[in-house]
Amino acid sequence: MKKEEKTISLTVNGQLYELEIGNKPDEVDPSHTLAQTLRETLGLTGTKVGCDYGACAACTVLIDGKAALSCMMLTVKCDGKSITTIEGLEDPKTGKLHPLQQAFIDNTAFQCGFCTPGVIMSAKALLDENPSPTEEDVKQALVGHFCRCISHYLVIKAVMEAAGKRR
Amino acid sequence: MAKEYRHIGKATPRKDAREIVTGRAKYLDDIKLPNMLYGKVLRSPYPHANIKNIDTSKAEAYPGVEAVITYKNVPEWIDGTPRHRRLLDRKVRFVGDAVALVAAKTKEVAEEALGLIDVEYDQLPAVFDVEEAIKPDAPQLYAQFANNTLPRGCRLFGRPKALQEVVMGDVEKGLREADFIAEGTCAYENITNPLPPEPPGVIADWEDPDHLTIWPASQSAAMIRSFVQPYLGVDVRAIGLQCGGSYGSKNCTLPPIGYAAALAKATCRPVKIYYTKEEHFSAYTLRLGSRIHAKVGIKKDGMITALEGEWLVNTGAASELTPGQVAVACGEAQLLLRCSNWNLQPKVVCTNRNPSGVVRGFGGQEFKSALMPILAMAMEKADLDPVEFFKKNFVKPGDGYYWRDGNWWVYRGIDYSRAMDKGAEVFRWKDKWKGWGKPTKIDGTKRRGVGVGAHGNADIGEDESEAYVRLDPNATAVLLACVSESGMGERSSLCKMVAEVLNLPLDRVNITPPDTLVNPYEFGLAGSRGTYTVGSAAIEAAEDAKRKLFELAAPMLGAKPEDLETKDGQIYIRGNGQKRISWMRAMGPTRTCTGYGRFEADFSLCNFMMTFVEVEVDIESGKTELVRVVAATDCGQIIDPLALAGQLYGALGSAGIDTALFEESVLDKTMGYIQNGNLIDYEWRKYRDLPEFENVILETPISSHRFKAIGVGEISCAPGPSAVLMAIHNAIGKRIMDYPVTPEKILKVLGKMKGQQSG
Numbered sequence: 001m002k003k004e005e006k007t008i009s010l011t012v013n014g015q016l017y018e019l020e021i022g023n024k025p026d027e028v029d030p031s032h033t034l035a036q037t038l039r040e041t042l043g044l045t046g047t048k049v050g051c052d053y054g055a056c057a058a059c060t061v062l063i064d065g066k067a068a069l070s071c072m073m074l075t076v077k078c079d080g081k082s083i084t085t086i087e088g089l090e091d092p093k094t095g096k097l098h099p100l101q102q103a104f105i106d107n108t109a110f111q112c113g114f115c116t117p118g119v120i121m122s123a124k125a126l127l128d129e130n131p132s133p134t135e136e137d138v139k140q141a142l143v144g145h146f147c148r149c150i151s152h153y154l155v156i157k158a159v160m161e162a163a164g165k166r167r
Numbered sequence: 168m169a170k171e172y173r174h175i176g177k178a179t180p181r182k183d184a185r186e187i188v189t190g191r192a193k194y195l196d197d198i199k200l201p202n203m204l205y206g207k208v209l210r211s212p213y214p215h216a217n218i219k220n221i222d223t224s225k226a227e228a229y230p231g232v233e234a235v236i237t238y239k240n241v242p243e244w245i246d247g248t249p250r251h252r253r254l255l256d257r258k259v260r261f262v263g264d265a266v267a268l269v270a271a272k273t274k275e276v277a278e279e280a281l282g283l284i285d286v287e288y289d290q291l292p293a294v295f296d297v298e299e300a301i302k303p304d305a306p307q308l309y310a311q312f313a314n315n316t317l318p319r320g321c322r323l324f325g326r327p328k329a330l331q332e333v334v335m336g337d338v339e340k341g342l343r344e345a346d347f348i349a350e351g352t353c354a355y356e357n358i359t360n361p362l363p364p365e366p367p368g369v370i371a372d373w374e375d376p377d378h379l380t381i382w383p384a385s386q387s388a389a390m391i392r393s394f395v396q397p398y399l400g401v402d403v404r405a406i407g408l409q410c411g412g413s414y415g416s417k418n419c420t421l422p423p424i425g426y427a428a429a430l431a432k433a434t435c436r437p438v439k440i441y442y443t444k445e446e447h448f449s450a451y452t453l454r455l456g457s458r459i460h461a462k463v464g465i466k467k468d469g470m471i472t473a474l475e476g477e478w479l480v481n482t483g484a485a486s487e488l489t490p491g492q493v494a495v496a497c498g499e500a501q502l503l504l505r506c507s508n509w510n511l512q513p514k515v516v517c518t519n520r521n522p523s524g525v526v527r528g529f530g531g532q533e534f535k536s537a538l539m540p541i542l543a544m545a546m547e548k549a550d551l552d553p554v555e556f557f558k559k560n561f562v563k564p565g566d567g568y569y570w571r572d573g574n575w576w577v578y579r580g581i582d583y584s585r586a587m588d589k590g591a592e593v594f595r596w597k598d599k600w601k602g603w604g605k606p607t608k609i610d611g612t613k614r615r616g617v618g619v620g621a622h623g624n625a626d627i628g629e630d631e632s633e634a635y636v637r638l639d640p641n642a643t644a645v646l647l648a649c650v651s652e653s654g655m656g657e658r659s660s661l662c663k664m665v666a667e668v669l670n671l672p673l674d675r676v677n678i679t680p681p682d683t684l685v686n687p688y689e690f691g692l693a694g695s696r697g698t699y700t701v702g703s704a705a706i707e708a709a710e711d712a713k714r715k716l717f718e719l720a721a722p723m724l725g726a727k728p729e730d731l732e733t734k735d736g737q738i739y740i741r742g743n744g745q746k747r748i749s750w751m752r753a754m755g756p757t758r759t760c761t762g763y764g765r766f767e768a769d770f771s772l773c774n775f776m777m778t779f780v781e782v783e784v785d786i787e788s789g790k791t792e793l794v795r796v797v798a799a800t801d802c803g804q805i806i807d808p809l810a811l812a813g814q815l816y817g818a819l820g821s822a823g824i825d826t827a828l829f830e831e832s833v834l835d836k837t838m839g840y841i842q843n844g845n846l847i848d849y850e851w852r853k854y855r856d857l858p859e860f861e862n863v864i865l866e867t868p869i870s871s872h873r874f875k876a877i878g879v880g881e882i883s884c885a886p887g888p889s890a891v892l893m894a895i896h897n898a899i900g901k902r903i904m905d906y907p908v909t910p911e912k913i914l915k916v917l918g919k920m921k922g923q924q925s926g
Contacts, residue, residue, distance in 0.1 A: 039196075039197075044190075045190070045193070045196070045197035046189065046190015046191065047190065048194070048196070048364075048365075048411070049196065050364045050365065050366075050444065050846075051444040051845070051846045052443070052444065053444070053845070053846075053847075055444075055845065055846035055847045056364060056444075056846055058364060085190070086188075086189065086190035087189065087190050089189070090189060097185075097188065097189070101188040101189065104184075104187075104188045105180045105181075105184040105185065105188055106180070107809065108178070108180070108181055108184070108656070108807075108809035108810060108813060110184075110187055110188070111412075111654030111655070111656070111813045111814075111817070112363065112364065112365070112409075112410060112411050112412040112413075112653055112654035113183070113187035113192055113409065113411070113654070114194060114363075114364040114365045114411030114412055115364050116187050116188060117188075117190045120188060138854075139854040139855045139857070140854075140855060142854040143853055143854045143855045144853075145854065146364055146846060146851060147364070147820070148361070148362055148363055148364055148412050148414070148820045148821055148851070149412060149654045149813065149817055149820055149821070150813070150816040150817045150818070150819045150820040150852070151813055151816070152816070152852075152854055152857055153812075153816050153857070153860060154809065154812065154813060154816075156854075
């Protein structure tokens with residue numbers, strides 16, 4: 001095996017990480033999911049794992065701008081990719097929240113909050129692609145998200161409000 | 168009508184909002200203690216068996232494994248109501264029951280070690296049906312429970328008496344006085360899963376053999392401690408974390424805590440237990456199974472004259488708090504029906520499946536969902552509009568009832584008829600209601616129907632709460648109350664109440680973390696009690712602290728303490744804002760003022776929820792769509808409109824309304840496992856399938872506390888399932904008496920299943 005194949009590079013929230021592949025604690029095991037690497041290796045615990053088999057979407061992050069389930073993605077397959085997690089939405093310099101985050105606060109668009117980071121990431125992917133979504137577009141973009149408190153109605157309101165303010 | 172306040176009644180951001188939307192809120196899975204081990208549980212593949220042999224030697228020798236525990240070396244810890252369930256037993260009683268525990272350096276190693284444990288089972292016959300289980304020759308789950316039936320009379324909620332039946336008046340006489348009698352059986356036995364997104368779990372760490380600290384993923388650190396302490400017989404400190412949903416289910420389910428505590432004891436290291444989603448489905452709290460055979464007498468005017476019935480409660484392989492749920496449901500029955508003649512006999516029965524436990528609705532949803540369709544039969548005979556029926560029968564000021572503590576309480580709350588009328592108006596009930604078994608609208612193969620359900624609970628004033636409020640010289644205040652956050656926003660609502668009393672900006676009031684070491688006594692959040700009970704204690708503590716502050720300030724202002732006011736950290740004489748001193752000046756920089764408040768249990772008020780639903784049934788496919796929901800309540804005074812709205816929308820989640828349509832844990836009746844125990848096969852409400860949902864919230868002042876408010880979140884689900892059943896009956900003209908109403912059941916009752924005569 002060539003040396004360069006033993007490391008992978010990930011850009012997470014704008015920061016470049018060179019990660020060794022292996023089975024030591026600070027290395028990426030070939031069996032590790034992206035969710036695992038983000039949470040356990042990089043300490044970015046904002047990404048939540050609900051089911052760990054791609055059925056609840058709590059673990060949604062953006063990979064090269066597209067919403068993806070980080071529990072279904074092997075980290076070794078993400079070499080060279082750019083990943084955005086919930087921790088990456090605030091302006092790192094000013095601490096200013098992303099309009100979606102602010103809209104979620106203003107509308108109390110969460111109850112227990114466990115599904116919220118994933119929902120916000122899917123909503124961001126939607127708004128980045130379609131700045132003027134209809135309510136139906138929002139529902140479609142969030143369809144895979146398991147929310148058991150039923151914050152759906154307030155989430156839709158928050159996403160529409162954030163879209164309106166960004167236009 | 169509601170008063171105008173500075174904070175109360177206004178939408179304000181939740182105190183933890185920024186943490187939640189930035190991913191900084193810490194849930195159990197986000198916490199790692201130094202030196203911490205991971206625990207895993209080996210689970211039974213059989214519904215009923217004795218362990219003949221168990222060999223753990225390979226697992227013990229596996230690198231990274233620190234402890235293996237079986238029934239042979241487990242501490243003698245027994246939980247349940249009454250106490251009956253050993254942490255690990257030689258006998259397993261459901262598929263998923265715990266057989267052995269492993270603690271290891273990583274989750275992966277613990278998981279691998281489970282596979283190295285050799286177990287030989289002696290399989291036993293199993294029983295799943297509640298009526299089969301009570302037969303004399305049925306397989307027996309526990310030697311002490313003859314006929315698998317729980318004895319009555321155990322202590323509940325730390326009180327000497329408990330309501331375990333409703334017996335009063337003369338049922339025979341009541342039936343004679345009735346104009347119509349209806350009799351039937353209804354089953355709400357789809358044992359649905361409240362299924363919070365975050366799986367259950369805990370970290371346990373022993374300070375010494377008499378002191379345990381736990382970090383539970385819990386709805387209430389305070390309540391879980393009050394259960395764990397007598398269970399383990401040691402002093403327990405519980406530290407609450409952000410909880411990723413509970414819906415009752417993470418309030419007092421002890422096995423995960425027992426596993427972590429036992430492994431931590433064996434290894435002298437902190438141990439985390441965190442269930443997988445599969446374990447959450449197969450080995451954690453389900454709703455109770457509920458089957459009612461009942462006979463009711465009704466007058467032409469809608470008054471119920473008698474109710475006689477047997478309520479069979481299937482608690483599965485263990486009773487977490489089932490007699491407590493029976494007690495509350497028996498009380499709630501009397502809030503719903505102002506009936507003088509009762510003989511309602513509950514029977515709690517064990518069967519060989521995943522145990523039932525505490526879920527939002529707390530037995531009341533399970534009871535009402537099975538009783539209401541039988542009441543509907545009586546209403547139909549008397550040709551009554553159900554809204555009018557509920558208006559006539561729901562508890563009125565001056566009425567009495569036996570509550571769960573076994574005592575007679577006289578209701579001093581409001582008449583909820585106005586909320587019922589307003590809900591009906593918004594729903595346009597009068598236009599849509601066409602009579603029993605009659606559709607609202609027919610459009611090709613589509614039949615629209617409407618239904619309604621009602622529920623109330625007097626646990627809004629249950630048990631005790633204490634609070635301190637500490638005023639700091641820099642014009643900030645801290646509420647010391649052991650309140651966890653699992654989604655209700657109660658921590659923020661309590662801060663609003665304190666800020667209102669002290670007339671401070673909301674960001675100047677904070678609340679302590681839910682840590683039982685630093686906070687005064689708290690029962691815990693349950694039964695919508697937070698607003699009234701903890702609220703009362705917090706208000707009293709804030710008023711007490713303010714009084715102490717004014718005693719310090721009075722001489723400086725040359726006034727009496729009772730003539731003083733405060734705003735934004737300034738103190739002045741009422742009606743004279745000219746002369747002011749700051750809290751700093753009044754207290755000095757090295758003093759704080761602390762007030763104390765306490766709430767004593769009060770079961771003389773109840774909350775109320777009426778759920779109106781409209782469904783559309785396709786009589787060709789049998790598919791039912793929930794088109795519209797109107798939730799009507801009166802909460803006295805809104806504390807936070809958005810937090811409340813969230814609670815009411817919650818009717819569609821946590822095994823609520825949808826238990827009538829598609830939610831179901833499908834139990835394999837031969838092998839005893841749950842066939843759809845994962846998030847793909849267990850159906851849940853999705854974003855694209857949202858019905859139109861409107862909340863109708865009245866604010867008629869209720870004699871609770873200073874702000875005239877009561878809580879309602881716990882009951883938002885409860886009236887929904889029976890309302891859906893009623894709506895489907897009206898849509899298709901046929902009655903279905905069990906849940907959920909699947910397309911198969913609809914086609915069958917319409918005679919449209921293959922092999923049936925077409926109807």
